[in-house]
Amino acid sequence: MQQIDSILIKEKAKELGFLLTGISKAKKLEDQARKLEQWLNKGFQAEMTYLEKYFDQRIDPEIMMPGTKSIITLSHNYFQEKDCTSDVNIARYAYGKDYHEVLKNKAAQLIAFISEKYGNIQAKAFVDSAPVMEREWAQNSGIAWLGKNTLAIHPKEGSYFFLVCIFIDLEIQVDDPISNFCGTCRKCIDACPTAAIHREGYLLDASKCISYLTIELKNEIPSEFTNQMKDWIFGCDICQEVCPWNRFAKRTEEAEFMQNEDILKLNKSDWLALTEESFKTLTKNSPIKRPKWKGLIRNVKFNLQ
Ligand code: SF4
Numbered sequence: 578m579q580q581i582d583s584i585l586i587k588e589k590a591k592e593l594g595f596l597l598t599g600i601s602k603a604k605k606l607e608d609q610a611r612k613l614e615q616w617l618n619k620g621f622q623a624e625m626t627y628l629e630k631y632f633d634q635r636i637d638p639e640i641m642m643p644g645t646k647s648i649i650t651l652s653h654n655y656f657q658e659k660d661c662t663s664d665v666n667i668a669r670y671a672y673g674k675d676y677h678e679v680l681k682n683k684a685a686q687l688i689a690f691i692s693e694k695y696g697n698i699q700a701k702a703f704v705d706s707a708p709v710m711e712r713e714w715a716q717n718s719g720i721a722w723l724g725k726n727t728l729a730i731h732p733k734e735g736s737y738f739f740l741v742c743i744f745i746d747l748e749i750q751v752d753d754p755i756s757n758f759c760g761t762c763r764k765c766i767d768a769c770p771t772a773a774i775h776r777e778g779y780l781l782d783a784s785k786c787i788s789y790l791t792i793e794l795k796n797e798i799p800s801e802f803t804n805q806m807k808d809w810i811f812g813c814d815i816c817q818e819v820c821p822w823n824r825f826a827k828r829t830e831e832a833e834f835m836q837n838e839d840i841l842k843l844n845k846s847d848w849l850a851l852t853e854e855s856f857k858t859l860t861k862n863s864p865i866k867r868p869k870w871k872g873l874i875r876n877v878k879f880n881l882q
């Protein structure tokens with residue numbers, strides 16, 4: 578089968594608001610599989626046992642979607658600073674509407690465009706909800722390197738972006754991976770308040786990460802983290818805030834990601850006064866609903882200790 582030039586796909590992706598598009602050949606992620614296995618064996622996934630499931634699908638596109646020839650990886654900027662003040666911190670990716678639907682919709686438009694251009698194709702988009710290693714595909718597709726903070730980083734665009742992968746049965750011209758520019762920097766390692774990043778970087782103990790503790794953890798936050806949460810009540814951006822590659826981060830232009838001031842203006846006392854019903858209404862379209870009212874209130878209370 579003839580290889581397709583990626584230029585039209587990249588142009589369309591840009592038109593849809595994606596920041597970067599990279600193409601990688603679909604192949605088994607052998608090296609990454611070993612790393613994932615070591616990480617799981619260390620128990621760094623903590624209560625996120627869903628990461629232990631579907632291992633074979635996760636590392637092999639042929640198992641995830643038989644016939645896959647290429648992976649299109651797309652990034653979408655979500656960066657913005659808070660326009661209002663409050664005494665709590667919320668991860669920037671959660672300032673606006675839930676990204677899953679917004680990005681799935683854009684990916685569907687891109688797939689429709691490709692189908693129109695190249696005929697009957699099989700393609701599936703994944704937005705952080707299936708066993709797909711988005712960061713590793715971003716690395717293979719040349720739109721990021723994986724930094725010492727384990728996040729995908731691009732030299733011009735930083736790391737405040739979502740990732741989307743499209744598995745497709747077309748052979749598309751691939752992109753070369755980019756270099757790792759972390760160098761001797763260790764700002765993220767030194768700034769992490771809970772020492773969740775390994776001292777040499779590139780390895781995260783999720784059980785110590787504030788993102789995990791405030792979003793994924795179902796039980797009480799262990800007392801060893803008292804006074805370390807730095808007023809984060811949903812996620813944490815510290816290892817991105819200190820990263821020099823985010824110095825020139827530009828505000829997202831996506832209307833759906835515009836910040837919800839009704840949520841962002843709330844202080845600790847306002848959160849504690851919210852009933853479960855009002856929490857549900859307030860966070861209906863927001864990623865903040867994930868830990869539920871109980872989890873969010875737990876996070877606020879823990880920050881008051
Ligand atoms: S998100 Fe926060 S707690 Fe997690 S590794 Fe980064 S700085 Fe550390």
Ligand code: SF4
Nearest residue numbers: 724725759762765820
């Ligand atoms: S802060 Fe420094 S070491 Fe950490 S990810 Fe950014 S460039 Fe790499």
